[in-house]
Amino acid sequence: MSAIAIKYNDEIVDLVTAEERGIEGEAIELDNSAESLDVLRHSTAHLMAQAIKSLYPDAEFYVGPTVKEGFYYDFKTASEVGEGDLKKIEKQMLVFAKKKYKIEKYEISMEEAKEKFKDDHLKLAVMERIPSDTVSIYKQGEFEDLCRGPHLPSVGLIRYFKLTKVSGAYLGGDSKNEMLTRIYGIAFATKEALKAHMDMMREAEKRDHRKLGNEMKLFTFREEVGAGFAIWLPAGGRLRSRLESLLFKAHRKRGYEPVRGPEMLRSDLWKTSGHYQNYGENMYFTNIDELEFGVKPMNCVGHIKVYEDELHSYRDLPLKYFEYGVVHRHEMTGALHGLFRVREFTQDDAHIFCTVDQIEEQIIDVVEFVDKIMTTFGFEYKMMISTKPEKAVGDAEVWEKSEAALVAAMEAHNLAYTIDEGGGAFYGPKIDIKILDAIGREWQCGTIQLDNNLPARFELEYNGEENEKIQPVMIHRAILGSFERFIGILTEHYAGEFPMFIAPTQVAIVPVAESHKEYAKLLSDKLIDINADSEIYAKNDSLNKRIRTAEKTRVPMIVVLGDEEIENKTVAIRDRRTREQYTLSEEEFLQLIQTKVNEVNF
RNA sequence: GCCGACAUAGCUCAGUUGGCUAGAGCAGCUGAUUUGUAAUCAGCAGGCCCGGGGUUCAAAUCCUCGUGUCGGCACCA
CATH class of the missing domain: 3.40.50.800 (Anticodon-binding domain)
Known part of the structure; x- marks a missing residue:
């Protein structure tokens, strides 16, 4: 078998480019290695674009990269493109592939490129983002595309592929921009690998918690009840209550006190907390006797009221309140997905009120709690620190201190973490726990959030050693995240075969x-x-x-x-x-x- | 919210270019059978064909507006 590209100083270079630059390197052959597939899929995306252009001559093209699950191409045409059209496009791709067009490459100046693609406003948009003076053009048959490569030497090498889904995607990933059509596909070097992939997709489908939840009678959704509101059936109820009682004991052992706040609270409180301003569009409100109430989207305010019920001494801290808190969030219709994204769910929520000096040990305690639970279920996990987002309350100094405290806790205990800039909650930075399930998928469940802002807004305090008033720190944390989401994940993780300790029926x-x-x-x-x-x-x-x-x-x-x-x-x-x-x-x-x-x- | 697809019995699905009383399997009920490790047999019942409006002599089928679901995009305190 001959090479399709070469590897030169860790860079994958296609054959035309290698010749052009006069370089040599380790040969990459057409097989199912990651490097080979990357080149193959990229070229398959181009072949798809070529087919689309011939079927929809008015089509304009944005970008067509390879991604974890294959490749896609974003484009725009006046025609409606639906799932039914994928077959037609695939067929045309095969026609072009059989012609074994050589994939050629040449360089032109940015100016020339802009002239060349002057009728394609999407390509012009792409070029706006390229800082270089020259660009490369790849050509196969009549079809030309602006691209930096690398590509296969010929489209004749593309044989085993499948277009998997069609959807809309915003230009540049921004919902303020126009929506383009995106087609996803997958390609492999061998027929067997493609078949294995399709089989694996079917296997994953069998684990889908929506399917299993229906089959196993765990939960259901009904149109007349409303979108995003789960109904728990007896089998699901038994499973859930086993989880709840295990977790209840675990909290009690760790010094958490069960409390409970009301389902809805006066809007004034949500104005004080900042939820009204920052999150109001996603809350449910109701007016009673000329007073506005907001259904709680989280449990912190209730727990703050518990804290305020008596005066506290530094000797009392840390205080840990927990609640299986039912919350309502008006998620956008397109976001709803089985138990994973619902509009009413129950968090295993807790708030720790502590002194600044206690932050580190409290965070480590929570991390250990998380570790205990995740390893019990056989999940691996990783942690990510999220910092100040655009929409935020509180002053910069407080944010910096809080972020530094999270990092310090991780560093002091040699815990691995990554940073998500701007991913924090509006009132404070957080550590998110991402778990890996049985088939390698990543899920976000637990979260530990450090909050100096709500204690300030509600003017919380405790008496220090000198009888001075000190503001406590508040740590929000959930371990499962929500029972809904976590049970959905567990269902897929175990493919419905729950272990004895949690099974609906033993x-x-x-x-x-x-x-x-x-x-x-x-x-x-x-x-x-x-x-x-x-x-x-x-x-x-x-x-x-x-x-x-x-x-x-x-x-x-x-x-x-x-x-x-x-x-x-x-x-x-x-x-x-x-x-x-x-x-x-x-x-x-x-x-x-x-x-x-x-x-x-x- | 946006792009695309879809909605028929409790569940999984048939239902031709608009045309007879809308079908099947499983589940349910009744009867026979009383079983030793993955489907015993027979009978019965079960439908506002997602909802509203429209086109047509005629609508499950076509159009339209909702609702819900699915695949993505955007969103996820």
Whole structure:
């Protein structure tokens, strides 16, 4: 196989450019390596543009880069382009690919380029962003495109690709600009790799929490209820309450006190907090007796009122209040997505009121809490510090001090972190915890936010050693983020096969015949006593059918009870994953379940 | 919010260029069967075809305005 490009000092250079510059390097062949695919996909994007141009002659083109999941090209045409048009474009791409056009390259001055593309206002927009005096043009057949490469030597090498989705995208990623059409695609060097990729996509689809949530009867959404409002079904309710009670204990052990604020509070408070000004367009408001109330979009104000309920001494601090706080946020329709983005959700929210000196140890405590939970579920995670955003309250000095405190805590404990400039909350900087799930996807869940602004706005204070008034620091933190989102993530992480300690049902009991139902009920009661939920499959169906039905619920363990078991006081266990069967005495079985249900503590 | 696609039974889906009483499988109900590790058999019932308005002799099908869902973009205190 011959080279498609070369690697020169870590730079991927295509063959025409290498010749032009008279350089040599390690050959990159057409295979499924990251470097090779990058070149292949970039050229496939160009081939797609060529096909689009021939089908829609008025098309103008913006940019067509490669991305993690393949490539895309942004363009504009007066015609409507829908999913149904992808086949047509693919077909045209194959026609051009078969012609094996050589991909040629030449350089022209910026001036010439602007003249050349004078009818394409998108290309002109691209050129505005290029500082150089000359640009390179890549040419295949009649089609020419402004591009810096690298590209394949010929379009004939492009064979295994698929256009995956069509969507809109704002020019330059800014919603104030016009919207272009974007088509995404994927390409590989081999047929097998393309097929493997498509198979993997289908596998990921099977894990989709919306699909599993429906199949497993965890939750539902209904048009008449309203977009973004989840309805929790019994199975989901059981799962959720297991999570809640585990987490409740974990908070109590760490010195958090349960509190609860009201669902809505007078708007004056949201004006004091700054939410009215900064976030009002996303809040729900209502007027009662000429007073305006805002439904809470977060729980801090309630917890501030708890703090204000009595005078505090420095000896009381830190004070840690927690609440499974239900919040409402009017998310934009296009943002809603299953349990991941909803308009009503419950945060595992807590606020720590402490002295400046306590910040570091408090943050480290929270980080350790997070670590305990994430490793229990088998998530890897990383942390990111987000700094002052454009929309912010409070003066610059306070912000600087808060940001420095977060960095100091991370540094002092040798914790790895990255920085997201301008990603903070409007009242303070934060540490976000991003978790990696079973199939390598990244999710943002936990967050630790340092806040000097709300304590100032609400004039919070405590008495110091000299009986002086001192303003406490407030730390907002959530670990799961929200139960909705976290359960969605867990569902996909485990592909619905929840471990015993969190599964909606721990055991499915299948009595062989009518006469064994009584023993099944007795066993079920004993399971409740050890905090395990079970379901008895005693319907008038064949044994095979009932085992099948139970299997499909993804219950971790199925036990079959018949004459033999009743006689010997045993249970016949069927393991979900291995489908292996083994027998345990009733006592051993209950012991096993008890261990498995209680083996996890956060 | 923006671009595009879609909405038929509890669920998954058929339903031809507008034309007979809108179909199937699963789930549900009734009966027979009482089962030893992934679907026993038979029968029955189940629909404002997402909602409003329109075009037409005739609308699940075409147009329009909503609502909701999906894929992205933008957004995510």
